[in-house]
Amino acid sequence: MIVGQQQKMQDEIRELIGQHGRTRAALLPVLQELQRRHASISDFAMQVVADELGIHPAEVYGVVTFYAFLHHVPMGRFQIRLCQTISCDLAGKARVARQLENELGIAFGETTPDGRFSLEWASCLGMCDQGPALLVNDHVYTRVTPDQVHQIIEDCRKVFGAHAAQPTHA
Amino acid sequence: MQPINSKKTPLTFDSIEPGAGLAVAMKKSRADIIGEVAASNLRGRGGAGFPTGTKWNLAAAARVKDGEFKYVVCNADEGEPGTFKDRVLLLDYADLVFEGMTIAARAIGAARGILYLRGEYVYMRAHLDAVLDRRRKAGQLGRGVLGVAGFDFDIEIRMGAGAYVCGEETALIESLEGHRGEPRNRPPFPVDTGFLKQPTVVNNVETLASVTAIMARGAAWFKGIGSERSAGFKLFSVSGDCDQPGVYEFPLGITVKELLAKVGGSNAKAVQVGGASGICLPVADFGRRIAFEDVATGGSIIVFGPGRDMLHVAKNFMEFFVEESCGQCTPCRVGNVKLLEGIEKLEQGTCTNAYLKDLLSLCETMQLASKCGLGQSSPNAFVSIVNNFQDEILGRTPVLIRGER
Ligand SMILES: Cc1cc2nc3c(=O)[nH]c(=O)nc-3n(C[C@H](O)[C@H](O)[C@H](O)COP(=O)(O)O)c2cc1C
Numbered sequence: 001m002i003v004g005q006q007q008k009m010q011d012e013i014r015e016l017i018g019q020h021g022r023t024r025a026a027l028l029p030v031l032q033e034l035q036r037r038h039a040s041i042s043d044f045a046m047q048v049v050a051d052e053l054g055i056h057p058a059e060v061y062g063v064v065t066f067y068a069f070l071h072h073v074p075m076g077r078f079q080i081r082l083c084q085t086i087s088c089d090l091a092g093k094a095r096v097a098r099q100l101e102n103e104l105g106i107a108f109g110e111t112t113p114d115g116r117f118s119l120e121w122a123s124c125l126g127m128c129d130q131g132p133a134l135l136v137n138d139h140v141y142t143r144v145t146p147d148q149v150h151q152i153i154e155d156c157r158k159v160f161g162a163h164a165a166q167p168t169h170a
Numbered sequence: 171m172q173p174i175n176s177k178k179t180p181l182t183f184d185s186i187e188p189g190a191g192l193a194v195a196m197k198k199s200r201a202d203i204i205g206e207v208a209a210s211n212l213r214g215r216g217g218a219g220f221p222t223g224t225k226w227n228l229a230a231a232a233r234v235k236d237g238e239f240k241y242v243v244c245n246a247d248e249g250e251p252g253t254f255k256d257r258v259l260l261l262d263y264a265d266l267v268f269e270g271m272t273i274a275a276r277a278i279g280a281a282r283g284i285l286y287l288r289g290e291y292v293y294m295r296a297h298l299d300a301v302l303d304r305r306r307k308a309g310q311l312g313r314g315v316l317g318v319a320g321f322d323f324d325i326e327i328r329m330g331a332g333a334y335v336c337g338e339e340t341a342l343i344e345s346l347e348g349h350r351g352e353p354r355n356r357p358p359f360p361v362d363t364g365f366l367k368q369p370t371v372v373n374n375v376e377t378l379a380s381v382t383a384i385m386a387r388g389a390a391w392f393k394g395i396g397s398e399r400s401a402g403f404k405l406f407s408v409s410g411d412c413d414q415p416g417v418y419e420f421p422l423g424i425t426v427k428e429l430l431a432k433v434g435g436s437n438a439k440a441v442q443v444g445g446a447s448g449i450c451l452p453v454a455d456f457g458r459r460i461a462f463e464d465v466a467t468g469g470s471i472i473v474f475g476p477g478r479d480m481l482h483v484a485k486n487f488m489e490f491f492v493e494e495s496c497g498q499c500t501p502c503r504v505g506n507v508k509l510l511e512g513i514e515k516l517e518q519g520t521c522t523n524a525y526l527k528d529l530l531s532l533c534e535t536m537q538l539a540s541k542c543g544l545g546q547s548s549p550n551a552f553v554s555i556v557n558n559f560q561d562e563i564l565g566r567t568p569v570l571i572r573g574e575r
Pocket residue numbers: 213214215216217218219220245246247248249250334335336337338339340372373374375377378542543544
């Protein structure tokens with residue numbers, strides 16, 4: 001990471017901690033906001049957060065790696081999470097999964113080379129009466145059929161116009 | 171592809187006017203509020219079924235130093251597979267939930283409230299923030315709630331980040347404090363050593379909404395619904411092989427058979443009651459009652475139709491627990507992995523009867539020796555499926571591609 005970017009990240013984290021308070025209880029909200037903005041939390045960002053909160057960076061790393069929605073390796077701009085739990089399984093998640101892999105050309109746990117999409121499994125999303133369910137970032141799709149997968153991905157691609165922002169991996 | 175309304179029956183909550191419960195509570199003394207909740211026999215709707223009045227009494231009796239606060243936490247982590255009734259309550263009845271938190275705060279003397287919302291429900295955040303804002307403007311939150319000097323109470327929303335175990339109340343508190351969501355030893359219990367070591371009441375979303383209803387309509391009314399030892403109405407999240415999956419309200423004490431008839435699942439071969447940590451009932455048990463004194467549940471009902479492979483079901487649950495175990499204690503961290511391997515052996519038809527017995531004894535160890543409810547209950551589904559669907563378990567012909575049917 002070049003110096004200018006590092007400075008920017010440092011300022012950003014200081015501002016977030018200013019908002020949430022310089023306490024250990026602020027750790028998760030700060031990390032969640034970094035995750036939301038940058039699609040992952042870099043080693044550098046973890047170090048700065050640790051310094052600002054006066055805790056060991058290993059503590060921050062321990063927290064980041066505990067939670068499924070926080071990532072320390074770069075993730076795609078769109079994170080697609082398909083529910084793998086029982087009700088969605090009964091409703092046919094296996095075929096939706098296969099079609100997601102087909103359309104994106106990656107397997108679960110992988111990110112497309114252009115950094116646009118990550119594909120992951122999720123545990124029950126609380127949409128069990130309307131499975132198969134999946135999340136695209138914050139957005140929930142229900143009763144997904146294999147033939148709808150293409151459209152879901154196209155809807156995401158539209159966000160990348162010629163000038164659309166690329167993910168700035170923190 | 172967009173979510174549809176899950177409600178399949180009218181809910182009692184429809185008839186509870188927002189504000190009515192809080193107005194009644196504010197006219198009562200603290201002891202009387204708790205007395206009313208205790209008299210209603212309300213038990214926690216999050217799964218464990220602890221009597222709400224007793225919990226509040228303990229928290230009310232706990233002392234705090236000057237400058238410290240007691241806390242009311244609403245557990246909106248709703249992660250038990252097959253559970254989605256809290257989603258409906260948060261989207262359509264948020265006022266009743268926040269009002270229940272405010273009543274709890276009044277009763278125990280809390281100054282701060284936190285709603286811990288699972289990360290998967292972040293799309294509700296703006297709506298919930300707007301409801302909180304409206305309540306602040308209406309004087310139902312903030313300094314001097316409803317003009318009562320000295321009763322200061324406000325609620326903030328904190329997000330989870332994709333960890334089922336954070337629904338366990340001490341793991342939830344760890345998470346709020348900025349730590350990994352690893353459950354604590356209990357005791358001490360949150361009612362005396364909770365968030366930031368302060369007395370904390372943790373209640374489920376539905377429990378809190380029910381408190382609001384009880385305040386508005388009275389304990390006697392609530393107690394008049396349900397069975398003798400399980401008072402009141404309960405929301406059920408019904409999914410799986412039935413005609414009308416969704417959220418239903420029934421009185422506690424309803425039999426599995428009656429429930430199946432209402433949801434269009436009468437031809438079921440099995441029903442999982444209580445989610446992944448619950449138990450799997452065969453047809454012979456459909457006469458059993460869903461109540462604290464018989465089959466208890468936080469409300470998850472998953473219906474399995476005639477063609478379903480029950481070992482596949484057990485495997486899916488075990489994959490869930492392997493993924494969601496916090497890894498802090500050995501019986502759960504290693505036990506769930508061993509059980510999953512055992513299920514794969516059964517699936518391939520290479521498991522001896524002796525090994526199956528070993529697996530069942532491992533289940534017992536996990537139930538006894540795990541630190542929290544996750545590991546204590548993760549073997550339940552496997553044990554009940556092995557016992558109730560014996561003819562599907564041993565001597566299977568191998569599955570060629572793993573994970574496929
Ligand atoms: C692994 C695990 C997960 C849990 N998840 C939830 C949950 O998502 N929501 C909930 O209300 N209670 C959950 N609980 C139960 C809580 O620990 C606690 O008993 C409950 O929030 C108390 O509220 P109640 O008395 O109003 O039910 C869970 C317990 C365990 C062991």
